[in-house]
Amino acid sequence: MCVFGLTGGIGSGKSAAAAAFRELGIDVLDADKVARDVVCIGSDALKQISQHFGPDILLPDQSLNRAQLRSIIFNAPEEKRWLENLLHPLIRDKITAHLSQRLKPYQILESPLLLETNQANLVQKIIVVDVDKQTQIDRASLRDGVTRDEITAIVNSQMPREHRLNQADFIINNNGSAGDLKEQVLNIHHQLAAIVQAKARQND
Numbered sequence: 001m002c003v004f005g006l007t008g009g010i011g012s013g014k015s016a017a018a019a020a021f022r023e024l025g026i027d028v029l030d031a032d033k034v035a036r037d038v039v040c041i042g043s044d045a046l047k048q049i050s051q052h053f054g055p056d057i058l059l060p061d062q063s064l065n066r067a068q069l070r071s072i073i074f075n076a077p078e079e080k081r082w083l084e085n086l087l088h089p090l091i092r093d094k095i096t097a098h099l100s101q102r103l104k105p106y107q108i109l110e111s112p113l114l115l116e117t118n119q120a121n122l123v124q125k126i127i128v129v130d131v132d133k134q135t136q137i138d139r140a141s142l143r144d145g146v147t148r149d150e151i152t153a154i155v156n157s158q159m160p161r162e163h164r165l166n167q168a169d170f171i172i173n174n175n176g177s178a179g180d181l182k183e184q185v186l187n188i189h190h191q192l193a194a195i196v197q198a199k200a201r202q203n204d
């Protein structure tokens with residue numbers, strides 16, 4: 001089974017690219033969604049988070065106060081490390097279990113931290129969605145209704161753009177329109193399908 005990774009910084013357009021792959025009939029597993037599942041109400045991870053940060057990190061319905069945790073971890077690197085040490089192994093285990101169940105010719109793992117974590121060794125090729133920093137900050141702050149400073153703090157905590165681009169097998173430039181993005185996804189889809197076919201022929 002071929003798995004290809006889709007990554008990029010916050011607000012680069014990963015979800016938009018993932019939607020275009022889904023329109024082409026490809027399965028996309030979203031690591032952000034998996035990350036939300038591992039801290040669902042009543043989970044062991046959520047209990048550990050509330051023991052560490054205090055019960056105020058929970059909302060009245062006992063779910064995680066994500067906005068509060070977000071403002072803590074992107075301003076305190078040691079708290080970010082603590083959270084990642086707890087969650088990243090759980091996220092990886094769930095991703096591995098999901099990927100092993102899937103049956104399509106290839107799958108996409110969409111993950112903001114693909115290259116920062118050992119999730120990178122779950123994939124055979126790396127697709128990076130790239131956008132210039134100003135556009136990234138404009139789009140993400142507009143989408144999330146938060147200040148440009150908040151998004152800048154997250155961008156600065158992530159891998160520098162050049163390092164990410166250096167590791168890319170395919171680059172999607174998302175400075176243009178949604179149509180431009182879709183066109184590039186279609187082009188990459190054809191190349192990935194050719195890789196899958198070549199691999200199948202080798203195994204015959």
Ligand SMILES: CC(C)(COP(=O)(O)OP(=O)(O)OC[C@H]1O[C@@H](n2cnc3c(N)ncnc32)[C@H](O)[C@@H]1O)[C@@H](O)C(=O)NCCC(=O)NCCS
Nearest residue numbers: 009010031032035066067069070073087091112113157158
């Ligand atoms: C801090 C949390 C609660 C904020 O939740 P919120 O709903 O506001 O944001 P969401 O989870 O949708 O993430 C939005 C974006 O933030 C960025 N981001 C999230 N976690 C991290 C991190 N540890 N390091 C760098 N960037 C991150 C990514 O670009 C992500 O796409 C949440 O992001 C979290 O639990 N993060 C730790 C787990 C993790 O590393 N997830 C990344 C996927 S593997």
Ligand SMILES: Nc1ncnc2c1ncn2[C@@H]1O[C@H](COP(=O)(O)OP(=O)(O)OP(=O)(O)O)[C@@H](O)[C@H]1O
Nearest residue numbers: 009010011012013014015016112139143176177178
């Ligand atoms: N080509 C584009 N033109 C205009 N807006 C765009 C384009 N691509 C994405 N957007 C918008 O920019 C915002 C960020 O895109 P998206 O949510 O796909 O990013 P992401 O990489 O998945 O972000 P995150 O890491 O936070 O999950 C969204 O509001 C999206 O609708």
